[in-house]
Amino acid sequence: MEVQIEPSWKQKLAAEFEKPYFAELTAFVKKEYAGDRIYPPPKNIFRAFDLCPFENVKVVILGQDPYHGARQANGLAFAVDEHVPIPPSLNNIFKEIQNDVGGDRALSDCREHLVFMLWGNYAKQKGAHIDRNKHLVLEAPHPSPFSAANGFFGCKHFSKANEYLVAHGKTPIDWL
16 A cells, blocks of 8 residues: 655555555545544644654654544644644643753654653553563653643653663653
């Protein structure tokens, strides 16, 4: 199957694109787009991959239901375009970054040593397949206003990620 995606990811994922489940998934997604309002727009499905080649990945954030309302999804988890009001979960992420590493709102973009931030129970379940001997896995409640005070605030994932990256000879992420 021909998938339009950034070349380094295309090479890494080529075998997956040829498997039967991927053809089934593609058919399902096309059917959903044809029948309902689905976000992000089809052109942005692989946006995160297109903006960050495989060799540049340092941190992967998994979170369930990262969008609060219609037309917020832009292909980057929790992010919204400039003209869209900041949803509550993203606002809480900004608060935790500010409290953890200081500074103003974060607007940054995003191998062998990766940091996975798993926010919420669904994301934690997906994290069961991550090799924790090879990667740092940080878990916290979802940044939603309903759960942020129960452990997302104060989790210090941003500074912990940078400490891990530095300890493994990587450049820390400028979260600000």
